[in-house]
Every structure is written in structure tokens, then in C-alpha cells.
Amino acid sequence: MPLNITKIAYGAADRADFRSWFDGPEEMRLTTRYLPRRHEEMQGGSLYWIFEHALVGRSPIRRFEQREDGRWWIVLERKLIPVVPRPKRAHQGWRYLKPEDVPRDLQEGEDAGDHLPPSMLKELAKLGLA
DSSP states (O other), X not given: OOOEEEEEXXXXXXXXXXXXXXXXSSEEEEEESSOOTXXXXXXXXXXXXXXXXXXXXEEEEEEEEEOTTSOEEEEEESOOEEEEEEEOOOOSSEXXXXXXXXOOBOOTTOXXXXXXXXXXXXXXXXXXXX
């Protein structure tokens, strides 16, 4: 099973703004200071997005590229695959996602509204109940 990572959708003002990140060219690039030690295990993996204290979607990881300044690009498919929302605390940068914590993709026609809303997940997480 490929290794996955998580990252906060930092800077997204709201859900519509976050979704707009996925309009445009077929790839998107995120900067990271260091190449993940386990980057080879991420082939076929995804970056899971945290928005409003919940994992809400994923973008497949294509590759890692070194920049001229020594930092690295995480190159992603510019697509957001919705997942069953799962509470996730905020963190800086990216973090590895344990296999048992990977949420399943939402099925065609399935609505995230069928699950707990992100605001409730956030409150439960604050209480240590999620």
C-alpha cells in the first residue's frame, strides 16, 4: 500500500475558494523544504487535504522535483477526490498518514453531508472525542 501524507489547505477562505485551487493546468505544485525520507513509498499515494479540521479530499502525488533553490516540489494531479470526512488536527507542513487513518473515497452520488459536518468534527476533536 502506498504511503500518503496530509497537509492543511492553508489560505483557503472557504470551501469554494479551496475548490478553485483545482481549476487550471493538469498539475499543481507545493513547496516543501526537504524531500520526504520515505518519498519512494509515496509512488501511487495521495496528499490528503485538511480543511476545517477534517480530511476532506485527496490529490494523487505524481512525483517530487528539486527546485533551483534546493527546496522541493510535491507535484500533484490537479484534482480533488472527495473522501468521507474524518477529523484531523491542524499541523504545519505535511505529515505522513497512517494506513489505518486513510478515509475512503466518497462514492458516485454519495454526499459528504451524509456524514458529520466539519464544524461538528472540529468541536469533537477539540474535546478529544473524534
